[in-house]
Amino acid sequence: MIRVENVTKYYDDLCAVDRISIEIQKGEILGLLGPNGAGKTTTLRMLTGYFLPTSGDVHVKDYSIRENPLAIKKLIGYLPESAPLYHGMLVYDYLDYVAQIRGIENGNKVSRIRQLVDLCGLGDIMHKTVGELSKGLKQRVGLAHAMIGDPEILVLDEPTSGLDPNQIVEIREIIRRIGKEKTVILSTHILSEAEATCNRIVIINRGKIVADGSTETLKQSAHLQSTIKLSLLNADLADIKTKLAGIDGVVGIEAFEGDDKKMIGIKISCGVALDLRKAIYQKVKETEWILMEFQQETHSLETIFRELTKEN
Amino acid sequence: MRQITHILSKEFKDYFVSPIAYIVISIFLLVTGWFFFSTFFLYNQANLRNFFDLLPLTFAFVIPAITMRLFSEELNIGSYELLLTMPVTFPDVIIGKLLAAVAMVAAMMLPTFSYAVTIAFLGRLDWGPIIGGYLGALMLGAAYSAIGLFASSLTRNQIIAFIIGMAICFCLTLIDKMLFFFPQALLGVISYLGADVHFQNISKGIVDSRDILYFLSVVFIGLYGTNLAMQEKE
Numbered sequence: 001m002i003r004v005e006n007v008t009k010y011y012d013d014l015c016a017v018d019r020i021s022i023e024i025q026k027g028e029i030l031g032l033l034g035p036n037g038a039g040k041t042t043t044l045r046m047l048t049g050y051f052l053p054t055s056g057d058v059h060v061k062d063y064s065i066r067e068n069p070l071a072i073k074k075l076i077g078y079l080p081e082s083a084p085l086y087h088g089m090l091v092y093d094y095l096d097y098v099a100q101i102r103g104i105e106n107g108n109k110v111s112r113i114r115q116l117v118d119l120c121g122l123g124d125i126m127h128k129t130v131g132e133l134s135k136g137l138k139q140r141v142g143l144a145h146a147m148i149g150d151p152e153i154l155v156l157d158e159p160t161s162g163l164d165p166n167q168i169v170e171i172r173e174i175i176r177r178i179g180k181e182k183t184v185i186l187s188t189h190i191l192s193e194a195e196a197t198c199n200r201i202v203i204i205n206r207g208k209i210v211a212d213g214s215t216e217t218l219k220q221s222a223h224l225q226s227t228i229k230l231s232l233l234n235a236d237l238a239d240i241k242t243k244l245a246g247i248d249g250v251v252g253i254e255a256f257e258g259d260d261k262k263m264i265g266i267k268i269s270c271g272v273a274l275d276l277r278k279a280i281y282q283k284v285k286e287t288e289w290i291l292m293e294f295q296q297e298t299h300s301l302e303t304i305f306r307e308l309t310k311e312n
Numbered sequence: 313m314r315q316i317t318h319i320l321s322k323e324f325k326d327y328f329v330s331p332i333a334y335i336v337i338s339i340f341l342l343v344t345g346w347f348f349f350s351t352f353f354l355y356n357q358a359n360l361r362n363f364f365d366l367l368p369l370t371f372a373f374v375i376p377a378i379t380m381r382l383f384s385e386e387l388n389i390g391s392y393e394l395l396l397t398m399p400v401t402f403p404d405v406i407i408g409k410l411l412a413a414v415a416m417v418a419a420m421m422l423p424t425f426s427y428a429v430t431i432a433f434l435g436r437l438d439w440g441p442i443i444g445g446y447l448g449a450l451m452l453g454a455a456y457s458a459i460g461l462f463a464s465s466l467t468r469n470q471i472i473a474f475i476i477g478m479a480i481c482f483c484l485t486l487i488d489k490m491l492f493f494f495p496q497a498l499l500g501v502i503s504y505l506g507a508d509v510h511f512q513n514i515s516k517g518i519v520d521s522r523d524i525l526y527f528l529s530v531v532f533i534g535l536y537g538t539n540l541a542m543q544e545k546e
Contacts, residue, residue, distance in 0.1 A: 048397040051545075073399040080397075084390030088330050100318045101398050145394065 001026040001183055002047070002153065007056035009042050009207075016042040018207035019056070026152075029179040031198030032187040034286055035309050039207040040187040041081055044157050047185070048078040060153065074103075077151035081158050083142030087131035091122060091141055094130060096149060102149030118143040119174060135162035143171070147178070154178060156186040160193060172197050191302050205309040228268045228280060231293035243287065244264055244268060247279045263292055315400045319408025320447050323382065324415050332381070340374050344424065358435025360428060364445040364515040368485045368508045371417075371449075371456050376477030378416050379460025380470045382409045383538075387468035392545075406538050410454070410461055410531070417453035421446065440517035448514030451527040452507060456481045458534025465541040481507075484530075 002024040009017040017039040020173060024030055032040045046053045049069040058065040060072045095116070099109045117123055118208075120140045125133060130141065139162055146154055159175065160168045166275040175184055175197050188194055194201050195215055212216055232240065241253050244266075252269040270276045277296060284291050327333040348363040355362070386392040395405060428442050456477075463477035464470075488506030491499055503509065507530070511521040 045393070050393055050397050070399050070401060073397060076397070078394075078397040080390065080393045082390075084393060086326075086391050088326060091421060093325075097318065097322045098398070099399060101315060103314070103399070 001061065002185075004043075004047065005057050005059065007043070007053040009039075009045055009046060009051075009057060010054045016207055017046070019052070019209070020204070020209055022202060022209070022212070024183060024185065026183055027179070027181075028200050029175065029184045029186070029198045031194035031201045032185065032204065033189065033191065033201060033305060034187075034204040036190065038309070040204060041157055042207075043204070044078075044155050044185065044187055049073050049078050050078075073149055074149070076153045076155055077146035078148060079139075079142045079146040079154075079156045079159060082135070082161065083138045083145075085130045085138060085141060085145070087129065089130055090126070091128060091130060091133075092126045094141065095144060098145050098148050104149065112148060112150075116148055119147070120144045121170070136164060136167050139163060140167075140171075143174070148241050151182070153183045153185070156184065158188055159186055160188070160190065168193070179295040181204045189303055198251055203305060203308055210308045211304070226270050226275075228270060228277065229265070229293065229295045229297060229299040230261075230268065230280070230284075230291070231263045231265045232284070233263050233290040233292055235264075235287070235289040237264055240264065240266060240289075243283060246278065247276060247283060249276050249279075260292075265293075315404040316408045316411065319400070320411045320415065321406060323395070323409055323412030327378075327412070327416050332378070333416065333419070333424070336374060336377055336416075337423070340370065341421050341423055344370055345427075348427065358431050358437050359444060359479075360442055363424070363427060364441075364449070366451055367445075367515075368452060368511050371452055372481035372485045373478060375413070375417065375453060375456040376460040376463065376481060378473045379413045379457050379477060380464050380474040382413065382461055383464040384468050384470045384473045388470075402539055402542050404534050406461070410456065410457055410535060413457035413461065414450065414454045417457065418450060421449055438517075441515060444517040445515035445521060447519065448511045448523075451514070451524065452511045455507060455527045455530035455534070456484075458531040458538075459484075462534045462537040462541065465538045467530070486493075 002022075004020060004022040004024075007017060007020050008015065020039075020043060022030075032043065032065075034040050045051055046065070047058055049065050049072055052066060060075055062080075063071045065072055089097070092113070095113050096109065099112060104112055117126065120143050122137075122140060122144060123142075127139055130138065132283075133141065139159070143156070146156065156175070162172050163171060172193065175186065178184060178195075179199075186194075186198070200214055201211070202209055203219060237255055244250060244253055249271040250268055251271055254265055254267045254269070256265045268276070268280065272286065275292075276294075281291075281294070344363060344366065347366050348360075351362060362475050383392070386395060425446075428437065459480050460473075460477035463480065464473040466476065467473050484505065484507040486506075486508070488503045490508050491503060494502050506528070507526075510526045513520055513523050
């Protein structure tokens with residue numbers, strides 16, 4: 001559906017995006033993650049045809065952004081960061097104008113606008129000027145702007161920034177619903193959001209792709225140590241340390257203060273990509289210890305993100 | 313073509329939704345009305361000569377005020393990004409905005425037609441120069457709008473856009489009155505560059521292809537410059 005080929009963008013001497021290639025299939029919800037200034041917005045702007053890449057090409061379906069930008073723009077609905085809409089216009093007038101530009105027939109226009117008003121919850125603000133709306137409401141109008149032409153591809157730059165928690169949930173719900181039929185590309189720096197909405201995640205840092213895959217594959221492939229937490233009763237620390245240290249793959253054992261003073265809490269760091277739960281359980285079973293808690297800490301996207309994007 | 317009309321109608325409505333149109337039109341009518349009628353009865357002639365004589369100078373101030381927001385505002389609030397990611401081309405945007413400014417100039421000129429009607433009651437009015445004058449005003453308005461549009465595409469600051477636009481229009485209006493500053497060899501070219509002469513020809517009722525060509529060239533150069541400025545932003 002979308003092919004980003006070796007795209008590079010320079011702002012004067014600054015290289016914002018460095019030879020990025022992504023292929024996006026129909027129906028994917030792709031999350032573009034990265035720290036500030038990583039090149040997320042620049043990538044999206046090239047994808048939507050706001051400006052051309054310095055080198056490389058973007059193909060959407062069979063069109064190239066260099067040769068056929070208009071055809072691509074027809075296929076894409078775009079919500080730029082912080083929804084920069086015309087301040088002086090009424091919300092209704094604005095949506096009406098966008099519908100016209102998007103080539104919606106006069107007969108369908110009102111019903112299409114009404115659909116979006118329901119979907120984005122704009123019912124109460126249609127007669128207000130855009131300038132007097134709060135950031136969250138503006139964001140919703142921007143979302144309606146992006147969706148009004150019923151585009152096959154939706155590109156959203158930080159769609160939930162500035163929204164309250166209820167609205168965030170609503171917008172995510174909308175995105176997931178749209179994602180069933182359409183291709184959605186969104187950028188965000190909120191990791192839980194990417195985890196909740198996207199089925200594929202691309203992490204970029206300093207203009208380069210550092211990770212690409214579903215949340216699960218990312219977690220598996222990010223060679224990180226896993227940690228197992230145990231709480232034991234009827235045991236003593238020195239004994240635990242000697243016994244558990246004998247298991248292959250245990251890198252370190254560390255005690256921690258639990259809520260219950262009678263219990264001994266320990267954290268076992270395991271080697272890369274190893275699941276030691278079975279071995280540890282068997283070891284514990286041989287003893288008189290009473291196992292109160294047993295938990296493997298899975299690495300969240302956050303850890304992976306920090307690992308991949310931290311400054312050297 | 314359809315996109316041009318959508319952009320035109322949106323921009324034209326914007327003038328009247330905000331107070332700009334009303335302020336600009338009232339100031340324009342006050343200035344031209346005062347300068348025209350304050351001497352009208354002294355001359356005791358039933359024509360609009362005086363009104364059209366002064367028009368290029370008034371336009372040089374008023375039209376950049378109309379056009380200053382067309383690109384600067386979009387660049388400033390960032391809606392430029394929304395505009396360019398919709399299925400429109402540069403020419404759609406540029407021509408749509410130019411036509412909106414020209415339509416605004418026409419709306420501004422419309423009330424002054426009542427001068428002609430009033431004068432027609434006072435004496436025998438020759439309608440030829442009047443029609444020529446309005447035709448010329450429209451062409452002059454289009455030329456100055458194109459220049460103002462170019463100025464607006466250069467900066468996100470509306471005040472700077474206004475000043476640049478006004479400076480260029482002002483030069484075009486007055487350049488043929490400053491010919492003694494220039495070397496003899498250039499006089500022909502420079503006097504051709506002045507907008508005033510071409511406008512006065514048409515407003516005498518003489519519609520010459522050279523004058524029309526002049527205004528079309530100014531419009532074209534203004535739009536071409538705007539196009540370049542937009543491409544530069546890529």
